[in-house]
Amino acid sequence: MKFKKKEVFGSYILAAFALTGVLSLSACDEDKAARQAAAKEITEKEICSLDGMTLADYPGPKAQIKYEGEKEVSFFCDTIEFFHAVLAPEQVRKIESMYVQDMGKANWDNPREYWMDPSNGYYVVDSKRQGSMGPTIASFSQEADAKKYMSEWGGKLLRFKEINKGMVDLSGGALHDEKM
Template sequence: MNATPIALLCKPVLIALVALLAACGKEAAQLAAVEPDQGTACALDGMVLKDYPGPKAQIHYKEGAPEFFCDLVELFSMVLAPEQKRPVAGIFVQDMGKTDWAQPSGHWVDAKLAYYVVGSKKTGSMGPTFGSFSSLPDAEAFVAREGGTVKRFEQMTLDMVSQPGKGAAHEDKMH
């Protein structure tokens, strides 16, 4: 049986599509969060992540190894910096609704999908910091206990980074 011209054209297209989907799957797998080990240090100040309370973060760049941060204020100072030019493939933060503030471990979520609490009483490695949560109810419950205001990733600003314990602390609703 002879193949039709359409069948001859479809086979290479189908092979290319399968290869493309496989490549996407590999890229997505590369974007999984990495659990820091006992000696993983902060990219900005060299502090060992496991030695400090509060949520940690990691940035995966399109090229090179991921960078880790011992505090979300440090993460946002890096992400929001006007001189930040390295192409970012993914950013992860810990879900504090699922891990212990004093010794956070695991529970990484996409930073761009997380809810952040700005202006709470809780501190991290460098003093006042932000809390990160995968769900709005967990973030709101944290605000009820610790104070602060819920924000989304795109609402975070350099002003909040320069004064993490102030700024939005007295607002009473999410904007």
């Protein structure tokens, strides 16, 4: 098979454009990673931005959001509150970064550290285990950890995009809180 110089040259140009596109996408991912704030660790004084509860006093997964243009992180004492904030139709603030705790690694009764990107997580809804506000959504970075949790506590496995506003109703939280 013989190629003409124009065909070969055209192939090189097409390959160069394709490579430029891939490199541009990589640069966008690197810029996003550089802008994303690191997760802030929970101290004994951190409080929930929605209800003022001290995070360290309650079990279950916690979450945090860093809104663009704000200096402080907004903490959530429960993943239900976190998803409620993220999925709220009135939410107009841009999110710079957000994290939930990986409960495959964190201690349920005294969760510290082990922050993960929630968009890549596995979530268990409708389990028997309680969080700070009663029924909660357990967050995991690994599907195997989520399935192990489900074998003991029940529930249904979902991904981030499958969680909807109807699953994160805040009206019943106080009904389940025995410490209030």
